[in-house]
Amino acid sequence: MNQPTFAAEDSLPRVPLPTLADSAARFVRWCAPLLTEAELATTEAAVADVLRPGGAGVVLNDALIAYNDTPGVASWLDEFWPSRYLGRRDRIALNANFIFLFREDTPLASSAQAGQAEQAAALIGAAVDYKLALDEQRIPPVTQRGTPLSMWQNEYLFSETRIPGAVQDTVRKPYSEEWPGPSDARHIVVFYRGNIFRMDVIGPDGAPYAFDDLVDGLRAVIKGGTRPAATDTAVGHLTTKARAEWASSREALRTEPANVAAFDVIETALFTVVLEDFAPRDELHACDQLLHGDSANRYFDKSVSLLVFADGQAGINIEHCGLDGTTVLSFVDALLERSVADHAETSGARAQGLPPVEPVEFVLDSAARADIAAAGADFARYAADTATQIVSFNDFGTSDAKKLGISPDAFAQLAYQLAHRRSKGITGATYESIATRQYRGGRTEAMRVITPEMVAFVDAMLDEAVNDDDKTTAARTAAAAHVQRAKECQAGQAPEQHLWELQWIQRRRGAELGVADEQIALFDSPGWTIMRDDYLSTSSAPSQYIRYFGFGSTSPKCIGIAYVLLPDRWNIYLATPKSVAGEMRSFADHLRDAVTELRTLLAPVEA
Structure with a gap:
């Protein structure tokens, strides 16, 4: 019997925390090839100051050591990752999200009938199969040369949504204090021509809908979205804004109870499916559309968005805060390496008729519409500039x-x-x-x-x-x-994340540690700025x-x-x-x- 998905997490070795002296010395070696003699000398002086006994660098590193030794802390990077990913204030669309364009001859694609709805239904059924297996921890841990790897990122695959914040974003997800255990959601959100639809993919008794049922549901979405949504009503545009600006827009929309309910549908959905009404000209065009495309037909804050073009070509867009490429590759491989019938058998999918499909609508005043239209136009310009x-x-x-x-x-x-x-x-x-x-x-x-x-x-x-x-x-x-x-x-x-975390600790706890106002020359040094x-x-x-x-x-x-x-x-x-x-x-x-x-x-x- 396979080892449960998360069984190895607590027994894995902890991320080593290098000594400050080791990271400082390695940092100098790493940046030196990029620097002039004068720049290197300036950097070396700044590094020496970081190592000064009683100085801010040592105080911050001592705090990091103490944090690393705190019971319940898995890694000294536990606060680094949220600061790095959720703390970024620019737009994540195109700047942070990443994409994969799938091959067209995979076992999954080859076993599905030709057509957009069929290819999308195959992906949905495979993803639901993975979700149910993950719920029961039947996904075996990935191994590397016989050693199990951390699987915690799988908790971010389903029903995870990044929530914009004024200072730092947060995450809405299962496997959390607010939402213990795996997601109990039974629906996905489907975008078509800027229209948003909720579609159930798991029946009331927990059995997934059969492939033909999903195809019928997607055809109902396409029929219901025949008329493109007006540009100033497509809320997905807002997910392209800089994070603090998006947070302000979201809060303004949430003053209307109907919008709170609409956000809830999107944010709790297992994942997003994007149906495009065109076939890409070539592979480059397909990649570009996966990366940005028409933001009216996207919700970039969802962890997983499966995109299917009119000719059945498909790919994925990933929100990066909790998911790295290796985890997503394992997920994608699991979807694509088996046939529709194989996934249906292991998931227990069965015919249940047409899945419930209903539009997700927001109540928008003139200010909201202007905000949405402006965000869409701004992102279109930004994407065109790439x-x-x-x-x-x-x-x-x-x-x-x-x-x-x-x-x-x-x-x-x-x-x-x-x-x-x-x-x-x-x-x-x-x-x-x-x-x-x-x-x-x-x-x-x-x-x-x-x-x-x-x-x-x-x-x-x-x-x-x-x-x-x-x-x-x-x-x-x-x-x-x-x-x-x-x-x-x-x-x-490696030195960079260690030293970078000291900078984050100063921002988070500088006043508490008595070093809030102490300028650390390292972070303005030529080595730090040029190497990065x-x-x-x-x-x-x-x-x-x-x-x-x-x-x-x-x-x-x-x-x-x-x-x-x-x-x-x-x-x-x-x-x-x-x-x-x-x-x-x-x-x-x-x-x-x-x-x-x-x-x-x-x-x-x-x-």
């Missing part, structure tokens, strides 16, 4: 990298750095997300890709005086350094059922690089502000060349 591109290598994947004797991820990062220098003429700060779910409450660690060895590799590649043997040595040395740094991150030996000002933000999502993974850029000059690197292919989605679109396209061109060049350089010499 440039995207896909790059695909159908003849290269992890198998090919391994034949070259190099870590596949290191190969990818070497190619990114070479292409970036050639396209922009500089080496810039680069982020890579490293999963740390082997720890209790683990999420991700922030890896900084630029090592001295990486810089030396790019220098060698651009120096015509360097021969191929030396270039090969530089490439393999940089790859080894990359792998070593990734291992440090996986082992909880990303030119490239990278993350991978390996799944055979995913065509593309995508997210937006993180700064006005950043290129977001979301990649699916599999044994036989490598698909990349790039996103950047339109003001630097030319540089992104140059990067894409140079990336193709860099991959070809590296493959030739690293190829074994024929005997």
Whole structure:
């Protein structure tokens, strides 16, 4: 019998808390390749001040140690994650949410009939099957090399909604004090042409509706939403606003009791299904629509939104505060790897007739309508100001990298750095997300890709005086350094989140600790600001059922690089502000060349 889903949580090792001296020293090493001598000297002085006995840095770190030792605290990062994700004040639509575009030939899609309603019904039935299995803890813990990984993020998959706040957002979810245990909701929310519908997917006795029932329910939604909702009535637009502004709008709407009930339907829904009334032009268009699309037909605060286009192509949009890519990939794989009939059998789905379907309507005055229309127009402009591109290598994947004797991820990062220098003429700060779910409450660690060895590799590649043997040595040395740094991150030996949490503690508890007014030079130092000002933000999502993974850029000059690197292919989605679109396209061109060049350089010499 499989181990219960959450059985291993309390026995997992805790996230290590490095000493302040270790994090300080590692931080200096990590930022040094990006700094001038003067900038490094300034940063070193700031780091020394953080370590000063009795200084604010030590006081804050002592508070963090005490918190980590508090009974009931799973990790010293327990308060960091809400601060980082729920504390952000900009819009989450396009800036934080991420997407996957599904393959069209998955077992689930292939077993469903052709058509939008059929493909959407297949996804709904599979998701409900997963939900019921999760309720009974029949989802076995994911393992990595035989070690179980943390599964707590699964609590955020169903009936979770991010609630905007004036200072920091909150989360409405099951498995909480306010809502103990799994969600008891039996409905989802379906969007079509900006119209919102509640649709039951689980019957009164707890049995899921059969596939044909769900198809009929979705057809009823499509018929009921034939007329597009007026732009100034589509409340989904408001979820694209900066968080404090959205919080104000939501509170204004909630003065009307009918709106409180409407929000309740949306916020407690198991998940959201978005039906689009068009077929995407191509894969890039599909990814773009998954990432932003028409915000009248979205509710970006829901943890899971399954999107199905008119031609049956599908994907997912994820709200990031409680869900990372690895958890969502496991969920998506579980949905897509089995047929409609298999899911129906394990869930106990049975024919019950047409599921209840009813519109979700808000009472809106002129001020609310103006607010909604303005939010929609503003987000449309924001989305239009984002440039995207896909790059695909159908003849290269992890198998090919391994034949070259190099870590596949290191190969990818070497190619990114070479292409970036050639396209922009500089080496810039680069982020890579490293999963740390082997720890209790683990999420991700922030890896900084630029090592001295990486810089030396790019220098060698651009120096015509360097021969191929030396270039090969530089490439393999940089790859080894990359792998070593990734291992440090996986082992909880990365400096950034540790130091960043000290900054958050000062904001939260500075007055209590007597350091509210003490300026900490580290957080204004060149090392801190330059190392974290990303030119490239990278993350991978390996799944055979995913065509593309995508997210937006993180700064006005950043290129977001979301990649699916599999044994036989490598698909990349790039996103950047339109003001630097030319540089992104140059990067894409140079990336193709860099991959070809590296493959030739690293190829074994024929005997």
